[in-house]
Ligand SMILES: Cc1cc2nc3c(=O)[nH]c(=O)nc-3n(C[C@H](O)[C@H](O)[C@H](O)COP(=O)(O)O)c2cc1C
């Protein structure tokens with residue numbers, strides 16, 4: 001296995017600062033603080049690190065969008081909301097190696113000139129929030145966080161902010177609204193967070209895994225990171241593999257690893273020797289792939305070419321017994337429930353799709369229902385404030401298009 005983030009797995013009590021520093025922890029921070037912040041930012045840019053929160057946007061480029069004036073206040077937010085069904089990779093880092101995240105955040109804060117940061121964590125991760133609070137306190141007590149970090153004069157404090165467990169609060173602008181004490185509803189972009197983020201001030205927001213890669217990059221240099229993965233998709237990824245596999249779990253492999261290999265070699269193949277029916281490759285938002293479409297590299301570009309997206313790299317495996325209309329019903333229910341209600345196409349569209357799928361699954365569908373679903377998906381796509389609407393439409397449209405026969409069979413059942 002090729003490890004960066006999980007390289008220290010197996011070290012007992014790695015979450016304690018004693019163990020973390022005994023195994024080289026905070027060495028990268030020491031190194032970063034000995035360089036000008038601009039050099040730290042350049043190293044991250046050269047590494048080609050892309051965000052692991054869903055969109056795969058290059059981290060260094062995001063930092064470059066910050067206004068040039070470094071004297072103005074800037075914020076750094078770690079997005080630990082992890083609310084998407086099928087995505088459960090970030091908890092591995094926070095629970096077992098919290099100092100890796102704190103070190104990554106502190107280096108990023110130094111590079112961009114942020115003096116304060118938030119870790120926004122979903123409400124359900126109650127025990128992990130406590131792990132993080134304890135680790136931050138340890139880091140402060142040992143001079144790795146807080147004021148005058150390692151005698152460098154640099155100051156960076158981290159607060160843990162607990163969300164209430166709403167999927168939409170993982171969207172970066174609604175997350176900021178939530179921290180500001182408002183209802184978690186996405187903002188219209190532009191302006192982007194780099195110019196007007198938290199409290200309308202310049203803000204950089206990254207996923208947990210993105211930030212956790214930074215200590216490795218600073219310690220080993222950009223080329224060491226680029227040695228993993230493939231061009232444009234460098235580094236490794238934590239793949240959370242779940243569903244009907246023999247060995248569900250979180251596995252670290254280079255970007256570009258074949259989906260077939262991850263299912264059949266890494267996760268031990270389909271449970272009970274059953275045949276594979278379909279795979280959702282990047283968390284629930286990613287359009288579904290049929291069993292004959294899994295010879296695809298798990299990287300940002302290849303998955304788009306295959307008609308899906310990399311998303312979070314959370315892989316949901318479905319065996320031959322699964323009814324896709326049933327999966328679509330659960331998916332529609334999720335998006336209809338999680339829509340924040342701001343945009344009519346998303347609010348009404350997801351609920352209407354849910355209505356038609358419920359009717360079909362109940363055996364009461366009419367001959368136009370399937371096309372109505374597809375029509376609604378077309379209306380939603382590209383006409384909403386945030387990507388939740390697109391995600392709902394993309395995933396449901398693909399399920400219906402690729403497995404249309406199963407939806408039609410529901411009609412035939414009731415219409416002799
Ligand atoms: C509905 C919705 C939910 C999201 N949830 C998360 C999440 O839980 N964690 C996350 O890191 N990004 C999530 N994102 C993506 C964030 O908006 C943002 O792109 C990301 O945090 C940026 O981090 P990165 O640059 O490290 O990828 C979500 C986006 C949408 C539209």
Ligand code: SF4
Pocket residue numbers: 168185186338339340341342343344346347384385386387388389390
């Ligand atoms: S797309 Fe949906 S979730 Fe996003 S802002 Fe519009 S209504 Fe809210």
